[in-house]
Amino acid sequence: MVTIYDVAKETGYSITTVSRALNNYPDVSDKTKKIILEAVDEMGYFPNSIARSLTMKKSFTLGVIFVEDLGVGMKHPFFSAVIEGFKQRAEKFGYDLVFINRFIGNEKKSYIDHAYYRGVDGIIVVCSNYSDPEVVKLIESPLPSVVLDVHSDKTNVIYSNNVYGCELVIDHLYSLGHKKIAHIAAAEDTFTGNERLKGYKLGMDKYGLPINEDYIVDGGYFSYEGGYHAMNNLLKLDDVPTAVFASGDTMAIGAIKAIKEAGLKVPDDISIVGFDDIDLAQHITPALTTIRQNTELMGKRAADLLIDQINDKDEDFSTVILSVDLIDRESTKSLTD
Amino acid sequence: MVTIYDVAKETGYSITTVSRALNNYPDVSDKTKKIILEAVDEMGYFPNSIARSLTMKKSFTLGVIFVEDLGVGMKHPFFSAVIEGFKQRAEKFGYDLVFINRFIGNEKKSYIDHAYYRGVDGIIVVCSNYSDPEVVKLIESPLPSVVLDVHSDKTNVIYSNNVYGCELVIDHLYSLGHKKIAHIAAAEDTFTGNERLKGYKLGMDKYGLPINEDYIVDGGYFSYEGGYHAMNNLLKLDDVPTAVFASGDTMAIGAIKAIKEAGLKVPDDISIVGFDDIDLAQHITPALTTIRQNTELMGKRAADLLIDQINDKDEDFSTVILSVDLIDRESTKSLTD
DNA sequence: CTGAAAGCGCTTACAG
DNA sequence: CTGAAAGCGCTTACAG
Numbered sequence: 001m002v003t004i005y006d007v008a009k010e011t012g013y014s015i016t017t018v019s020r021a022l023n024n025y026p027d028v029s030d031k032t033k034k035i036i037l038e039a040v041d042e043m044g045y046f047p048n049s050i051a052r053s054l055t056m057k058k059s060f061t062l063g064v065i066f067v068e069d070l071g072v073g074m075k076h077p078f079f080s081a082v083i084e085g086f087k088q089r090a091e092k093f094g095y096d097l098v099f100i101n102r103f104i105g106n107e108k109k110s111y112i113d114h115a116y117y118r119g120v121d122g123i124i125v126v127c128s129n130y131s132d133p134e135v136v137k138l139i140e141s142p143l144p145s146v147v148l149d150v151h152s153d154k155t156n157v158i159y160s161n162n163v164y165g166c167e168l169v170i171d172h173l174y175s176l177g178h179k180k181i182a183h184i185a186a187a188e189d190t191f192t193g194n195e196r197l198k199g200y201k202l203g204m205d206k207y208g209l210p211i212n213e214d215y216i217v218d219g220g221y222f223s224y225e226g227g228y229h230a231m232n233n234l235l236k237l238d239d240v241p242t243a244v245f246a247s248g249d250t251m252a253i254g255a256i257k258a259i260k261e262a263g264l265k266v267p268d269d270i271s272i273v274g275f276d277d278i279d280l281a282q283h284i285t286p287a288l289t290t291i292r293q294n295t296e297l298m299g300k301r302a303a304d305l306l307i308d309q310i311n312d313k314d315e316d317f318s319t320v321i322l323s324v325d326l327i328d329r330e331s332t333k334s335l336t337d
Numbered sequence: 338m339v340t341i342y343d344v345a346k347e348t349g350y351s352i353t354t355v356s357r358a359l360n361n362y363p364d365v366s367d368k369t370k371k372i373i374l375e376a377v378d379e380m381g382y383f384p385n386s387i388a389r390s391l392t393m394k395k396s397f398t399l400g401v402i403f404v405e406d407l408g409v410g411m412k413h414p415f416f417s418a419v420i421e422g423f424k425q426r427a428e429k430f431g432y433d434l435v436f437i438n439r440f441i442g443n444e445k446k447s448y449i450d451h452a453y454y455r456g457v458d459g460i461i462v463v464c465s466n467y468s469d470p471e472v473v474k475l476i477e478s479p480l481p482s483v484v485l486d487v488h489s490d491k492t493n494v495i496y497s498n499n500v501y502g503c504e505l506v507i508d509h510l511y512s513l514g515h516k517k518i519a520h521i522a523a524a525e526d527t528f529t530g531n532e533r534l535k536g537y538k539l540g541m542d543k544y545g546l547p548i549n550e551d552y553i554v555d556g557g558y559f560s561y562e563g564g565y566h567a568m569n570n571l572l573k574l575d576d577v578p579t580a581v582f583a584s585g586d587t588m589a590i591g592a593i594k595a596i597k598e599a600g601l602k603v604p605d606d607i608s609i610v611g612f613d614d615i616d617l618a619q620h621i622t623p624a625l626t627t628i629r630q631n632t633e634l635m636g637k638r639a640a641d642l643l644i645d646q647i648n649d650k651d652e653d654f655s656t657v658i659l660s661v662d663l664i665d666r667e668s669t670k671s672l673t674d
Numbered sequence: 675c676t677g678a679a680a681g682c683g684c685t686t687a688c689a690g
Numbered sequence: 691c692t693g694a695a696a697g698c699g700c701t702t703a704c705a706g
Contacts, residue, residue: 003682003683003684004683004684005683013693014692014693014694015683015684015685015693016685016693016695017691017692019684019686020685020686020691020692027691027692028691029691029692032691032692044450046441046446046450046453046454047454047683047684048391048454048682048683048684049454049456049684050387050390050391050396050455050456050684051391051683051684051685052683052684053387053684053698054385054387054391054682054683054684054685054697054698054699054700055683055685055686055697055698056684056685056686056698059387061435072421073424073425074411074417074418074420074424075414075417075418075421075616077412080411080417081412083411084409084410084411087410087411087436088410091438091440094440094441094442094443096436096437096438097435097436098434098435098436099424099433099435100433101428101433103428103431104383104431105431106431109383113381116338116383117383117385117386118386118387118433119385119386253620257620260622279412280617280620283561283590283594283617283621284620284621284622285597285621285622340698340699340700341699341700342699350676350677351676351677351678352677352699352700352701353676353677353678353679353701353702354676354677356700356701356702357676357702360701364675364676365675366675366676369675369676384699385698385699385700387700388698388699388700388701389699390682390700391681391682391683391684391698391699391700392681392682392699392700392701392702393682393700393702394682675706677705677706678704678705678706679702679703680701680702680704681700681701681702681703682700684698685697685698686695686696686697687695687696688693688694688695688696689692689693689694689695690692690693690694
């Protein structure tokens with residue numbers, strides 16, 4: 001590897017001047033700068049980010065912390081989509097992404113220790129269940145951070161307008177003539193699960209529809225199996241609902257499976273609506289009616305928030321709420337046709 | 338942050354001794370070691386990985402290079418599954434993952450420059466199209482690397498037994514009575530596309546089935562749209578095949594869409610087989626019969642290969658070929674029932 | 675068994 | 691406009 005010393009030797013200038021020329025300091029003569037930049041180009045020199053980080057106490061590195069209960073990690077369709085948007089934006093600003101776990105060597109440490117160990121400039125934390133004390137430590141630490149899908153005034157947060165999305169769902173279902181609308185809710189300790197349950201109730205209230213407690217069933221942590229079991233519970237009811245709104249697409253797909261196994265059809269017998277619009281949603285049969293979250297935008301805005309915080313430590317924390325859209329596909333049907 | 342100097346001051350030993358105690362050097366007295374380790378624990382000290390990297394010229398960091406033509410990045414269902422396995426194994430050995438792009442600051446550089454800039458100890462490269470000269474540079478560079486889904490004797494490679502998998506497909510289809518079997522092939526400059534085409538032909542030969550050139554259609558780079566268009570071309574034929582084997586699951590799902598749009602049914606009118614067994618495969622209707630690649634194992638073995646190479650530079654390059662299984666679901670049907 | 679010193683490759687006051 | 695020096699926080703010969 002060619003170092004700054006090699007460039008200094010080659011050009012006859014000191015490493016100080018080479019460094020300054022490289023970093024666009026104004027007080028380098030044009031002639032000197034030209035000579036140095038040419039040599040740099042010719043020698044294929046670029047700085048060693050590690051040495052630079054040690055000096056500057058800044059690594060141009062962002063930590064990604066992925067805590068999810070399903071154990072799917074990067075295969076998580078929603079999270080991976082957000083991280084992709086985040087990555088693209090972060091790279092534009094010269095930041096690279098590094099995954100942060102809770103180990104250092106073989107010892108179990110905390111995420112926050114690992115983040116400091118790696119010297120990341122900030123972190124993005126993506127997680128479905130914020131009751132984890134580890135996650136709380138992360139949020140409250142002075143390390144710049146942006147957190148997805150939770151509300152907090154102790155750091156930057158970003159999430160979709162879950163409540164409004166649910167109202168859109170009820171609007172849609174009601175306009176199709178549905179009144180017996182059930183909800184497959186996510187676990188209570190998830191922020192999005194709570195928000196969506198709230199939105200479901202709000203929507204029902206809006207139309208004066210009674211909220212039947214039997215119609216609110218637990219689907220766990222947004223899993224396929226959770227949706228499947230929840231739907232089976234709904235099917236056991238004396239008065240089976242005509243429409244089911246699941247708190248997440250994956251649960252909706254599990255619910256569809258349960259309905260099919262019971263010998264019923266979607267949407268002919270039961271209409272189904274999901275939330276998220278994961279890639280899968282458009283490809284299943286019937287294609288899933290759902291609420292689209294703008295995952296790419298969420299990732300990009302998260303990057304902006306985080307980088308702003310890094311560059312201006314005194315900045316107040318932001319809360320960004322993204323708008324959502326109903327995507328009307330084939331899993332819902334009018335009752336009045 | 339507490340540094341090694343703080344620990345030295347606290348315990349009265351030199352930083353040299355602290356460092357040695359921390360790194361389990363044998364020549365530290367048990368008493369000293371105990372004192373130092375206790376102080377370390379109490380003070381919450383852990384080394385700064387950046388300073389350590391600069392000294393040791395080793396970063397305990399592995400670069401992930403993701404080159405794919407679809408632009409889906411981390412959302413790629415097959416790649417992300419492999420990387421997840423890779424990540425889990427790498428973390429066990431104390432390595433963190435960092436994504437490598439082709440920029441340094443705002444300047445367009447090569448992947449390999451970026452890898453050196455970040456000082457990663459090795460790289461995993463995942464890419465569908467290996468004709469890219471950038472990728473060739475990567476493979477041929479002295480930086481330890483492991484490459485997925487390609488064959489090369491210039492680095493470590495790992496891939497599934499694509500040819501055998503295709504033979505399994507033809508075995509299965511033939512046993513169901515199919516003779517008119519078409520193949521939606523992937524682009525010629527993809528390794529897996531080529532291997533699978535080869536396997537298809539081998540399988541057909543085995544049963545003395547004629548290979549009709551009209552039955553081999555181009556599906557591009559494993560995309561949904563590619564499969565959709567390829568299937569439409571197949572449907573235009575005078576003699577439509579009774580079974581179609583697509584070189585990837587996503588293409589198979591696109592093909593199913595085309596068949597449905599033509600008013601035909603899968604598997605009643607046409608049987609479909611995919612390749613990969615992505616998560617989606619089991620959830621679509623009909624559930625997709627496909628060849629399962631063991632993505633998690635692929636990721637873990639890739640990590641082993643790479644870390645071995647890093648620890649023993651002289652080691653010869655390895656080629657690992659993973660076995661595959663046919664997963665029989667609902668998208669194929671016997672012709673003789 | 676322990677410590678002083680050098681060095682990893684940079685950046686940035688400080689001085690001229 | 692340019693350079694010598696210090697320092698970022700570690701590890702590792704070298705010496706005792």
